[in-house]
Amino acid sequence: MRAVLRAARRYWAVTLTLVIGGIGGVLALAGAGAAVQYLFSAYALAIALWQAVVMVRRLLRREFGLDVLAIMAIVATVVVGEFVAALVVVLMLMGGEALEDFANRRAKHELDALLARAPHSAHVQRGDRFEEVPVDEVAIGEVLLIRPAEVVPVDGTLLAAHASVDESSLTGESVPVEKVRGELLLSGSVNGPEAVELRATATAAASQYQQIVALVSEAAASRAPVVRLADRFAVPFTAFSLALAGVAWAVSADPARFAEVLVLATPCPLLIAAPVAFVGGMSRAARGGLIVKGGSVLEQLAAARTAVFDKTGTLTHGAPEITEVRTASGADADELLTVVASAEQYSSHVLAASLIRSATARGLTLREAEDAREVATDGVEATLDGRAVVLGKFAFVAAHAPDAVRTRIAPGELAIYAAVDGRYAGAILARDTVRANARRTLERLAALGVRRTLMLTGDARETAEHVAAEVGIAEVRAECLPADKVSTVRGIAERPVIMVGDGVNDAPVLASAEVGVAMGAKGATAASESADVVVLVDDIGRVADAVEIGRRTVAVALQSIWVGIAVSIGLMVVASFGVIPATLGALLQEVVDLITILAALRALGPRRERTGSADAELGERALDRRG
Numbered sequence: 001m002r003a004v005l006r007a008a009r010r011y012w013a014v015t016l017t018l019v020i021g022g023i024g025g026v027l028a029l030a031g032a033g034a035a036v037q038y039l040f041s042a043y044a045l046a047i048a049l050w051q052a053v054v055m056v057r058r059l060l061r062r063e064f065g066l067d068v069l070a071i072m073a074i075v076a077t078v079v080v081g082e083f084v085a086a087l088v089v090v091l092m093l094m095g096g097e098a099l100e101d102f103a104n105r106r107a108k109h110e111l112d113a114l115l116a117r118a119p120h121s122a123h124v125q126r127g128d129r130f131e132e133v134p135v136d137e138v139a140i141g142e143v144l145l146i147r148p149a150e151v152v153p154v155d156g157t158l159l160a161a162h163a164s165v166d167e168s169s170l171t172g173e174s175v176p177v178e179k180v181r182g183e184l185l186l187s188g189s190v191n192g193p194e195a196v197e198l199r200a201t202a203t204a205a206a207s208q209y210q211q212i213v214a215l216v217s218e219a220a221a222s223r224a225p226v227v228r229l230a231d232r233f234a235v236p237f238t239a240f241s242l243a244l245a246g247v248a249w250a251v252s253a254d255p256a257r258f259a260e261v262l263v264l265a266t267p268c269p270l271l272i273a274a275p276v277a278f279v280g281g282m283s284r285a286a287r288g289g290l291i292v293k294g295g296s297v298l299e300q301l302a303a304a305r306t307a308v309f310d311k312t313g314t315l316t317h318g319a320p321e322i323t324e325v326r327t328a329s330g331a332d333a334d335e336l337l338t339v340v341a342s343a344e345q346y347s348s349h350v351l352a353a354s355l356i357r358s359a360t361a362r363g364l365t366l367r368e369a370e371d372a373r374e375v376a377t378d379g380v381e382a383t384l385d386g387r388a389v390v391l392g393k394f395a396f397v398a399a400h401a402p403d404a405v406r407t408r409i410a411p412g413e414l415a416i417y418a419a420v421d422g423r424y425a426g427a428i429l430a431r432d433t434v435r436a437n438a439r440r441t442l443e444r445l446a447a448l449g450v451r452r453t454l455m456l457t458g459d460a461r462e463t464a465e466h467v468a469a470e471v472g473i474a475e476v477r478a479e480c481l482p483a484d485k486v487s488t489v490r491g492i493a494e495r496p497v498i499m500v501g502d503g504v505n506d507a508p509v510l511a512s513a514e515v516g517v518a519m520g521a522k523g524a525t526a527a528s529e530s531a532d533v534v535v536l537v538d539d540i541g542r543v544a545d546a547v548e549i550g551r552r553t554v555a556v557a558l559q560s561i562w563v564g565i566a567v568s569i570g571l572m573v574v575a576s577f578g579v580i581p582a583t584l585g586a587l588l589q590e591v592v593d594l595i596t597i598l599a600a601l602r603a604l605g606p607r608r609e610r611t612g613s614a615d616a617e618l619g620e621r622a623l624d625r626r627g
Helices: 003-010 012-029 033-060 067-079 082-108 109-116 210-220 227-233 235-254 255-262 274-287 295-303 309-316 332-342 349-360 393-396 438-447 459-470 480-492 504-512 526-530 543-573 582-604
Strands: 119-126 129-134 142-148 155-156 162-166 177-180 196-200 290-293 305-307 320-326 371-375 379-384 387-392 411-419 423-431 452-456 475-477 498-500 515-521 534-537
Touching: 003 012, 003 582, 012 082, 012 515, 033 082, 067 235, 067 255, 067 582, 082 582, 109 526, 119 295, 129 142, 129 155, 129 582, 142 526, 155 526, 235 255, 235 543, 255 515, 255 543, 274 295, 274 543, 274 582, 290 295, 295 393, 305 309, 309 452, 320 332, 320 349, 332 349, 332 379, 332 387, 332 411, 332 423, 371 526, 387 393, 393 411, 393 534, 438 452, 438 459, 452 459, 459 515, 475 480, 480 504, 498 504, 498 543, 504 526, 515 526, 534 543
Parallel strands: 305 452, 305 498, 452 475, 498 515, 515 534
Antiparallel strands: 119 129, 119 142, 142 196, 155 196, 162 177, 290 534, 320 423, 371 379, 379 387, 387 411, 411 423
C-alpha cells in the first residue's frame, strides 16, 4: 500500500487525471452528462495550456520536440466534442512521462545502487577512542575502525591479522576475499563478520569508491547522440502526422478525422526509446564491472572497427617476476639488486613492486634514498649513499653511462638497466605472463566486427613481438613514447578506434581514441580519468563485453524507435479512413507507448555468460610508464 501511495505522489499528474475520470464517471451515472463534458474538456484544455507553456520554453532554448502533436490532439478532440478521448490523450501524455521516469529508474538501478552505497562517515581513532567523523575529514595515516558489515570508507592497509571482505560492488565478483595484515582494503568493499582496523592510505576523494561514484555520476548525466538524432526526427514526424490528419479531414470533410489521426501520433518511440535503452545499456555494463561514461560511448563501441592494446598490465598481468640479475664486470648481484630496489621504492611502476618483492625474498635490506625522481616513460634517477643511480630503459641509462651495453634477452623477457656514478652496473631481467583469456578476447572482438588489432608498447621489440604472437596480434609498434602512441592512433584509418591501456602514460592516447578503455581494477589513475570506459575487474575479457553491450544497446534503441514509428504510422493511416474512433485511438496509443518502453528495456538484457578463461584475479595495479 505504501508503494502505491508513493507512486501516486510521485506521478501526481496521472493520479489527478484518474481522479478527474472517476469524478466524471460518478457524474455520468448521476445523469449529469453535460457536466462531464465541461469537466473533461476544461481539464484537458488546462493540461494543453500547461504543456504549451513548457513547449514554448523549450523552443526558446532551440529544442523542438513532439509536444505539439499531443497539444493539438487534445485541442482537436475537445473541439469536435470527443471529450472522453481528450481525457485519454491527457492520460497518455501524463502516463507516458510517468512510464519514462519509471523505465529510467528501473534501468538505472545498478548505477543508483553504486551511488547510494557511498560511505558518508568513518570511525577514526582520536586519542584513546574512535570518533565518527565525516568521511571527507579522514587524513592519510589515521587509524579507522571498520565494524562488521560496514562499508570501508577510504582506501587503507589492514592492521588486523586477517579480514574477509565483499568487493562485489567494485569487481562484480560475489565471493568474499580474504585479506591479511598489510594488504590493501579498497573503499566501497564491505567488511565481514569481525571488526577490523586499517590505516588510511588515501583521502576519501582519492579513494577507489569515491572515484567510481564520480565516474558513475558523470555517466548517468550523459546523453547519447542517437538520442539527439531521435529528437531530430520530431520535425519530419510532426509534419507527416499533421499532413496525414489534414488530408483525412479534407477528403472526408469530417473534422473528427483530424482528431482521430492525431491521437495516434505517439511521440514515445522518439522521446523515450533511445534514452531508456542507453541508460539500460549503461546499467547492464555496471553489473559487469564496467563504468561507461555516456550513451555516446556505447554508440562508438557498437561501431568500433579497430582495437589498440597496450602490453604491460593490459595483455599481460602486469606483475613481472625477476628471473636473473646480470652484473657488469666486478659487480655483486645482491648489491645491484639492493641498489635498484632501493631506488624503485619511490616509483609507481609495476616493475618497482617486482624488484622490491624480489629483494625482500632474498633477505636484502633496502636503503633510503637522499633524493629520487621518476622520469616518465624512461626510468628513475636517485641518490643512494652519495652515489648517483640511474635505472630504466637502455637508451635512458646509456645517456648517463656511455659504457652501457645491451644484454641479450629471451623472447618474452624484459631488461631493467642500471648505472651507478656514470658507469654501467648491469641489468635485471624479468618476465611478465600473458593473460590466459587475451587471445580469446581478441577472437571475440573480431567476431563483433573489430577487424584490426594493434599493440603499442614502450617495451623492446623482441618482447613485444613475443607477446603479440601469443595473443594473435599481427601489428606491433614497440619502443613507443606516449607521443608515438598518440600519433599512431590518430593515423589509423579504420575508425572508430578503441584504445585499451593501464598506465599513467596511457592517458594521452586513451583520450585521442574514440573510446579509451582503462584497466582500472586497482584504483583511479590518470588513465581512468582520461578513459571513456573503466574496467573495474582485472579481466581483459570485459573489453569484449563492453563492445557486445554497445552493439546490443544501439540495436535495441534503433529497433524500438523504428518499431514504434512504424506501428504509429500504420494506425494513423487506418484512422485516416475513419475506422478507429478517437477514444479507441487514444487507448491504442497507450499500448504503443508501453510496447516501445518494454522494447527499450531489453537493453538491460540478461547478463551473458562469458566464455574462455575468467582471468579475473586482482593483482597489484600496473602504473606502466615504460610499456
